[in-house]
Amino acid sequence: MENLGRIGFSEEQADLLEVAESFCRERSPVERVRALIRDSLGHDPAVWQEMAELGWLGIAIPEAYGGVGLGLAEVVPVVEQMGRRLMAGPFVSTTLAGQALLAGGTEAQKAAWLPRLAEGMPATLALMEADGNWDLEAVTATAEGGATLSLSGQKLFVENAATAGLVIASVFHDGAPALVLIETEALPDGALRRETVIDETRRSFELTLDGISVPSSQLLDTGKARAALSHIHLAANLLATAEMTGCTQACIDYTIDYLNTRKQFGKLIGSYQALKHPSVDAYVTYEQARSHLYSAAHSFTEQGTGEVATRMAKTAADKALSFAADRAIQFHGGFGFTYDCDAHLYRRRAIWHASQHGDAAWHKRKLAQMLL
Amino acid sequence: MSEVNEKELAEFAAEADAWFAENVDPDPGFMLPLTFMEVGTDQQFDFLRQWQNKVWEAGYLGAAWPREYGGGGLPEAFQRAATKAMRKHNGPIMLNAIGLNWTGPLLLDIGSEAHKAKYLKGILSAEDIWCQGFSEPEHGSDLGNAQTRAVREGEEYVVNGSKIWTTQGNYAKYMILLARTDPDAPRKYDGLSFFLAPMQIPGVETHPIRKLTGEYGFTQTFFTDARIPADGLIGAEGEGWKVAMRTLEYERGARGGQPGGYVITERDAFDVLDLARRMMRGGEPLMEDPVMQDRLMDFIIEIQANRLCQERQKVAPLTSDRPMGLALSSKLMSTELVRRLNEFAVTLTGPRAGYYVGDENAVDEGIWARGYLNAFSATIGGGTSQIQHNIIGEHVLGLPKS
Numbered sequence: 001m002e003n004l005g006r007i008g009f010s011e012e013q014a015d016l017l018e019v020a021e022s023f024c025r026e027r028s029p030v031e032r033v034r035a036l037i038r039d040s041l042g043h044d045p046a047v048w049q050e051m052a053e054l055g056w057l058g059i060a061i062p063e064a065y066g067g068v069g070l071g072l073a074e075v076v077p078v079v080e081q082m083g084r085r086l087m088a089g090p091f092v093s094t095t096l097a098g099q100a101l102l103a104g105g106t107e108a109q110k111a112a113w114l115p116r117l118a119e120g121m122p123a124t125l126a127l128m129e130a131d132g133n134w135d136l137e138a139v140t141a142t143a144e145g146g147a148t149l150s151l152s153g154q155k156l157f158v159e160n161a162a163t164a165g166l167v168i169a170s171v172f173h174d175g176a177p178a179l180v181l182i183e184t185e186a187l188p189d190g191a192l193r194r195e196t197v198i199d200e201t202r203r204s205f206e207l208t209l210d211g212i213s214v215p216s217s218q219l220l221d222t223g224k225a226r227a228a229l230s231h232i233h234l235a236a237n238l239l240a241t242a243e244m245t246g247c248t249q250a251c252i253d254y255t256i257d258y259l260n261t262r263k264q265f266g267k268l269i270g271s272y273q274a275l276k277h278p279s280v281d282a283y284v285t286y287e288q289a290r291s292h293l294y295s296a297a298h299s300f301t302e303q304g305t306g307e308v309a310t311r312m313a314k315t316a317a318d319k320a321l322s323f324a325a326d327r328a329i330q331f332h333g334g335f336g337f338t339y340d341c342d343a344h345l346y347r348r349r350a351i352w353h354a355s356q357h358g359d360a361a362w363h364k365r366k367l368a369q370m371l372l
Numbered sequence: 373m374s375e376v377n378e379k380e381l382a383e384f385a386a387e388a389d390a391w392f393a394e395n396v397d398p399d400p401g402f403m404l405p406l407t408f409m410e411v412g413t414d415q416q417f418d419f420l421r422q423w424q425n426k427v428w429e430a431g432y433l434g435a436a437w438p439r440e441y442g443g444g445g446l447p448e449a450f451q452r453a454a455t456k457a458m459r460k461h462n463g464p465i466m467l468n469a470i471g472l473n474w475t476g477p478l479l480l481d482i483g484s485e486a487h488k489a490k491y492l493k494g495i496l497s498a499e500d501i502w503c504q505g506f507s508e509p510e511h512g513s514d515l516g517n518a519q520t521r522a523v524r525e526g527e528e529y530v531v532n533g534s535k536i537w538t539t540q541g542n543y544a545k546y547m548i549l550l551a552r553t554d555p556d557a558p559r560k561y562d563g564l565s566f567f568l569a570p571m572q573i574p575g576v577e578t579h580p581i582r583k584l585t586g587e588y589g590f591t592q593t594f595f596t597d598a599r600i601p602a603d604g605l606i607g608a609e610g611e612g613w614k615v616a617m618r619t620l621e622y623e624r625g626a627r628g629g630q631p632g633g634y635v636i637t638e639r640d641a642f643d644v645l646d647l648a649r650r651m652m653r654g655g656e657p658l659m660e661d662p663v664m665q666d667r668l669m670d671f672i673i674e675i676q677a678n679r680l681c682q683e684r685q686k687v688a689p690l691t692s693d694r695p696m697g698l699a700l701s702s703k704l705m706s707t708e709l710v711r712r713l714n715e716f717a718v719t720l721t722g723p724r725a726g727y728y729v730g731d732e733n734a735v736d737e738g739i740w741a742r743g744y745l746n747a748f749s750a751t752i753g754g755g756t757s758q759i760q761h762n763i764i765g766e767h768v769l770g771l772p773k774s
Contacts, residue, residue, distance in 0.1 A: 004672075004676045005676070005680075006680070006683060007680055007683040007684050007687060007690075009687045009689065009690060014689045017689060018689070249693070252769075256769050256770065256771065259771055260770065260771060260772065267772075268772045270765075270771035270772050271771070271772040271773060271774050272774070273758075273761070273762070273774050276761065276762065276765040276771050276774065277758070277761040277762075277765070279765060279769060279771070280704075280761045280764045280765045280769065281761075283697070283701075283764065283768070283769060284701050284704065284705055284764070287681060287697060287698055287701060288674065288677035288678070288680075288681060288705070289677070290684070290690070291677055291680035291681045291683070291684045292673070292676070292677055292680060294680075294684065294687075294690060295676075295680050312672075312673045312676060315669075315673055316673055316677060361666065364665070364666050364669040364670070364673075365662070365665070365666070367669050367672075367673075368662075368665035368666070368668070368669055371669075371672065372645065372659060372665055372668060372669075
């Protein structure tokens with residue numbers, strides 16, 4: 001248990017943090033976030049285009065495939081700043097689709113798709129199922145056949161499926177979990193149903209695979225499927241942690257701002273220790289979570305340590321955001337109970353992230369198996 | 373400060389490692405204090421004083437302090453290497469905590485040449501033990517309201533009043549003293565002055581305080597017309613509050629300048645995991661219980677978080693939003709964690725939690741219960757956790773004063 005991860009911060013991370021901080025602040029003020037909640041697409045295509053031009057979609061894609069050639073450690077500060085501004089869009093799902101291809105794709109698939117992702121074609125993953133848990137190998141959807149594969153089953157929480165050009169779905173094939181590429185052009189009418197999800201800034205879909213056929217060349221390398229699923233699981237948790245950490249910071253800033261302006265009984269409510277002290281607890285817990293985040297980012301590629309640091313980071317982020325956002329609603333009093341107060345945006349997002357790829361209790365269980 | 377020569381540093385680290393391997397006595401034959409606040413017997417005091425002196429003479433304490441004041445004149449990295457070796461071999465604590473971590477950094481920072489020459493070497497060698505006189509019986513957390521009086525008479529101040537929670541007060545040669553020189557100042561803070569005061573003079577008396585553990589380690593200090601030299605004043609008259617706050621920042625780790633080593637040894641997660649493996653419930657080790665596993669993971673994650681926060685303090689772009697945040701939070705984070713970890717450990721011992729230090733059936737000689745009770749010294753002393761919340765809330769988050 002000696003190496004549980006440590007902090008490291010590259011120049012590239014520092015540069016990206018600085019650029020992303022101002023970009024996300026300017027492009028995603030909360031009025032914009034709220035307008036996009038009402039918009040069916042749910043994100044701003046012009047901003048997406050700008051992000052592609054900045055090269056952000058290729059940060060973790062090797063130069064040979066048209067990317068920048070850095071890693072997920074450098075994606076983390078960008079996603080953290082997006083989380084801080086509740087910025088919507090297919091950035092994370094597209095990055096994760098790229099990771100799936102890198103970890104599990106054939107050479108031909110990588111050469112065909114990665115450059116397009118780096119250029120700005122949105123993509124996504126279809127991994128979750130109704131009776132599944134957070135174990136990505138527990139798959140009941142199937143792909144059967146030889147040269148042509150017939151797919152069947154239901155996939156849940158397929159983010160941004162309506163905008164994505166490419167979906168990578170997990171299926172059971174030939175006695176083992178596998179990953180398969182589905183071009184969204186080929187989806188029959190009615191294959192996608194928009195889900196009503198707790199985090200309204202997101203666009204999430206149920207995908208019915210029944211009736212979809214793909215050539216067997218669309219299967220990712222079956223020999224790498226388990227390793228790819230494991231990598232996706234950790235990568236998804238790392239990026240979720242980044243989003244949650246940024247979100248926690250914003251939630252605390254938002255609450256502190258209210259405590260510094262709202263008066264009751266003739267005093268600013270932030271002067272009352274009943275509100276001040278739990279706000280400090282939220283802040284300290286946030287700082288702990290952020291330290292874990294940058295340890296996980298730095299240690300991510302280290303065998304064993306990366307997994308430990310990432311699971312710890314997700315656990316810490318779940319605790320920090322859940323507490324900060326819960327108190328944010330309470331400390332806004334009557335206003336906190338209204339839709340107009342932003343506190344619920346943070347609380348809803350916390351529940352969303354806990355629901356995807358493992359909550360604190362689940363990650364602690366995994367860590368206990370590894371460490372105790 | 374000279375450039376770090378990596379080769380010399382590696383050699384120094386290897387020598388320190390070998391030295392501590394050879395010189396740490398795993399069993400001195402009696403229970404050593406875990407912290408500088410628990411030095412309760414002369415036997416413990418004498419042993420630790422000799423130990424600190426030996427470490428200093430070997431060059432592993434104050435390695436980065438200037439040579440002219442008894443230090444080693446080396447870059448900070450050398451002292452870090454020495455402290456690491458000390459920790460690795462479970463060396464006993466450094467005794468002279470107030471001198472090393474409060475007075476020393478303060479004098480190096482803003483002391484006069486005469487003060488540095490007079491005091492610093494004796495701090496490192498443990499020849500001159502220091503104590504701290506801030507808290508008063510009636511003004512525990514409200515330091516700014518201290519009422520001990522110091523009245524100028526020629527080249528002396530005449531001191532009257534009482535200080536409490538004076539760690540090692542009965543052994544100390546000097547005290548850093550916060551006393552009121554102007555009772556009529558419009559702001560209570562402006563009436564305070566900060567002194568380096570001798571303890572072994574007429575009019576200064578110390579009475580030992582028995583702690584909740586049944587042991588000793590603190591005194592109450594009484595001043596009755598005690599005459600202290602005026603040249604012990606640090607800062608101007610009336611600037612005592614500012615100097616005291618600065619001193620607390622050394623203690624809270626928000627400023628550098630400490631000579632190294634450590635003054636507190638804590639049970640860590642490994643010790644608690646080991647305990648959970650040894651304690652049985654219903655025929656199985658407690659470690660097998662999923663509920664216990666969940667709670668143990670919470671502690672491990674939190675301990676790791678605090679360690680990472682220390683590392684992150686050195687990464688400027690990752691602290692720019694609230695630059696003082698991590699430094700001002702570290703006391704609260706670490707002391708509350710130690711208290712909760714010990715409290716949890718006591719519960720692991722099950723029915724034998726009913727035993728206390730001294731009974732042969734007590735688990736691990738009763739260190740868990742004693743450690744838990746002693747942990748309050750850190751969550752109360754140096755500004756209670758509740759005051760820490762106010763400090764962080766007001767100085768980091770910018771909330772209005774309570």
